[in-house]
Amino acid sequence: MAMDAREIEALIKAALPDARVEIRDLAGDGDHYAAVVVSSKFAGKTRVQQHQMVYEALKGSMGGQLHALALQTAAPDA
Template sequence: MAMSAGDIERLIKEAIPDAKVTIRDLAGDGDHYAAEVVSESFRGKTRVQQHQMIYEALKGKMGGTLHALALQTSVPD
């Protein structure tokens, strides 16, 4: 069962309330997404730590309900 872009965005924003989230469906199949997440809470964290925060926000759905997610994370300008 695929996961909607809205569900991905909701889970990320629940875990990182200040996040600005942009989701794109890469293949049109509801299984392959790209997410751009901008949050002040990423400041001072490595890219790996930032991505770990996103994976934690997805509550174990990565690799199951959500097959693939290309991540781009950054802090606000």
């Protein structure tokens, strides 16, 4: 069962309430997405830590319902 972009956004926003989230379905199949996530919670974190925070928010969906997610993460500009 593929994952809906709205569901991905909701999971990310539940974990990172201030996040600005933009999601694109790359292949039109509900399995391959690109996401841009901007959150103040990323301040002072490495890119790897930021990505880990997003993967944790997805609650184990990566590799199952969600096959691929190309991530871009950042803290908001000061």
